[in-house]
Amino acid sequence: MVARYELIADELRDEILSGAHPVGSQLPSEAELAGRFRAARGTVRQAVAVLAAEGLVGSRQGARRIVLGNARSQSFAELHSFAQWARANGHRFGGQVIEQRRRPASAAECARLGGGEVLEVLRLRSLEGEPVLVERTVYAGWVAAAVETLPPGCESVTEALYDSIGLVFAYGEHLIDAVPANTRDADLLGVRRGSPLLRQRRTTTTHEGRPVETSDDRYRAGSVAFSIRNSIGANPLVRQAGDLRFWP
Amino acid sequence: MVARYELIADELRDEILSGAHPVGSQLPSEAELAGRFRAARGTVRQAVAVLAAEGLVGSRQGARRIVLGNARSQSFAELHSFAQWARANGHRFGGQVIEQRRRPASAAECARLGGGEVLEVLRLRSLEGEPVLVERTVYAGWVAAAVETLPPGCESVTEALYDSIGLVFAYGEHLIDAVPANTRDADLLGVRRGSPLLRQRRTTTTHEGRPVETSDDRYRAGSVAFSIRNSIGANPLVRQAGDLRFWP
DNA sequence: TAGTGGTCTAGACCACGGT
DNA sequence: CCGTGGTCTAGACCACTAG
Structure with a gap:
């Protein structure tokens, strides 16, 4: 059973990695994404929280989310x-x-x-x-x-x-x-x-x-x-200190 | 303006650090905590997500949350x-x-x-x-x-x-x-x-x-x-690769 | 099987950013 | 000012753990 928010996160991640959302650009708003995926806003927020935890996007209250990176981070446990x-x-x-x-x-x-x-x-x-x-x-x-x-x-x-x-x-x-x-x-x-x-x-x-x-x-x-990615002033959904991976 | 879930997280963190919930013990259920703090379950979940991001507690579907550590991790941006x-x-x-x-x-x-x-x-x-x-x-x-x-x-x-x-x-x-x-x-x-x-x-x-x-x-x-704390199989609320701090 | 955490919805209000 | 993300609620269903 794959969660809805994982599917949404996967789709958005693909778009970022493929360059559809270049580094520095803004992500669509939560409302837009909710409409596009026919999901509740909460579900969309969970999806973008995944991307934030991967260091791909950042967010702050009042402004749209921003694409921070386009490198796959191998989410390492x-x-x-x-x-x-x-x-x-x-x-x-x-x-x-x-x-x-x-x-x-x-x-x-x-x-x-x-x-x-x-x-x-x-x-x-x-x-x-x-x-x-x-x-x-x-x-x-x-x-x-x-x-x-x-x-x-x-x-x-x-x-x-x-x-x-x-x-x-x-x-x-x-x-x-x-x-x-x-x-x-x-x-x-x-x-x-x-x-x-x-x-x-x-x-x-x-x-x-x-x-x-x-x-x-x-x-x-x-x-x-x-390798570690982190962010300041993040809320707990996003609070991740960063994904961590080996680097050859 | 301090969020409700932050206050709840602070209180639970204090309890853990003070030894009221020893390492290895179970945290109260979400329902119990919601009752105790008169908050919705979602708010309580946000609070424990903070603690999970700090590496203090772990969780898995179906079982109660477990206390993993009792060391203050200086949440370092x-x-x-x-x-x-x-x-x-x-x-x-x-x-x-x-x-x-x-x-x-x-x-x-x-x-x-x-x-x-x-x-x-x-x-x-x-x-x-x-x-x-x-x-x-x-x-x-x-x-x-x-x-x-x-x-x-x-x-x-x-x-x-x-x-x-x-x-x-x-x-x-x-x-x-x-x-x-x-x-x-x-x-x-x-x-x-x-x-x-x-x-x-x-x-x-x-x-x-x-x-x-x-x-x-x-x-x-x-x-x-x-110093880094991390976890496997975590959901995105918890997905944090770990808090990261210097260590003297 | 009962209890628990994980997911999802729908709606509300607020704080903040940009205009 | 409007639009945005952040917080909070109340309720529902499901997947999993444990007795």
């Missing part, structure tokens, strides 16, 4: 999944487990994952055949068994865990900064020790708010960037 | 303003213009800012007395004059430009990655050449979609991080 991002963008990618072991949770991990035993996995992932990412992931005890059954060359852990135990990575918090490569990082990525890496630390939970994993991912400089 | 972020977080900060000159726009800048002459400014900014940020900003020709009248030690360019010509930085697009410090960066920040910097490239526009500036900001590693 795939911030969690290297594989899903790489596939969606047509990249050749791979991955390999380097190390994997169970151990007791540290104090910090107890706070984030809920204590007990955890599973620590070190993965090296590549893009177009080049190693670009060192992933150090710590899984909560209750998913450890499922992760251990995955093949070492598993392409997408996210998808595999969904298929095997129906696990959905629903919410995430991410910290992004820069760090120097340590000896191990440097060795795995083929860069010099101390050279810049883009680090993404994240904690992921299920729909129920149950913590699944925390991870420390380090990208070789120049391989990817994070 | 202030991603644009080092001064506003630093002040809001109680940091001691400063800034100084190192270089400033007019020059013709490059080809790339023409595309982003609209051509003609531009104003290039190099600023060094500090936190707690330590230099942490090298800011290379290119202003569009139409704001150049206003920027040139600012004192070299101006704390907040964003605020100063609002006060002087009513300019509002409304929309931004940001690219975040890691780069090695070049000789100049290293010299200004007091780090070794080649050491990691966190880079934020941004383009900012007005409410009307008119480009104002593009900037290349480089943070010393360890001084700040970017």
Whole structure:
């Protein structure tokens, strides 16, 4: 079942991306759109809220909505999944487990994952055949068994865990900064020790708010960037801090 | 004029932050909240959408909303303003213009800012007395004059430009990655050449979609991080990729 | 099956922008 | 001033979750 407002949003998005509404131009008014799509004004507002959340249009009280961009932003919850991002963008990618072991949770991990035993996995992932990412992931005890059954060359852990135990990575918090490569990082990525890496630390939970994993991912400089769109003075329908996507 | 849903959101947020709704617990149903606040269901939904956009609660059809976090996220459009972020977080900060000159726009800048002459400014900014940020900003020709009248030690360019010509930085697009410090960066920040910097490239526009500036900001590693909260499978009211804030 | 959130409607009033 | 988007209401139906 696809919602009406999604269909309207899709149609408007296509018009924007195709150039029918150039960047800087005004969108039709809500009343006009409501008439055109034979929908209530509220439904149209939901549709344009989608576009606003994608950073395609902006709005302010009293003036017509304005087209801000015409680049497809890949709406990424795939911030969690290297594989899903790489596939969606047509990249050749791979991955390999380097190390994997169970151990007791540290104090910090107890706070984030809920204590007990955890599973620590070190993965090296590549893009177009080049190693670009060192992933150090710590899984909560209750998913450890499922992760251990995955093949070492598993392409997408996210998808595999969904298929095997129906696990959905629903919410995430991410910290992004820069760090120097340590000896191990440097060795795995083929860069010099101390050279810049883009680090993404994240904690992921299920729909129920149950913590699944925390991870420390380090990208070789120049391989990817994070892209964010945001706006000020937006109302909550629009309040989005921005869509977020990887950038090759 | 403060909207009703904002007041409701404020009250619920306070309850969450104060621990009345612990992380992992369920929020009251929309119907209950509507009764309690004597508001229509739609208004209550707007209020909880605010909290969802802040990453405090999550939701899924059929189940009650769940409390995901209890940390205040400083809802940052202030991603644009080092001064506003630093002040809001109680940091001691400063800034100084190192270089400033007019020059013709490059080809790339023409595309982003609209051509003609531009104003290039190099600023060094500090936190707690330590230099942490090298800011290379290119202003569009139409704001150049206003920027040139600012004192070299101006704390907040964003605020100063609002006060002087009513300019509002409304929309931004940001690219975040890691780069090695070049000789100049290293010299200004007091780090070794080649050491990691966190880079934020941004383009900012007005409410009307008119480009104002593009900037290349480089943070010393360890001084700040970017924090993002996001969710999957969210509906557009909630679709926010996440609030975004600096992190000391 | 009952309760919950997601969608949609139709109408009202208000604050703001531009003329 | 008019047109626009922002807020709010009241009610309806549906899809989903959970017991």
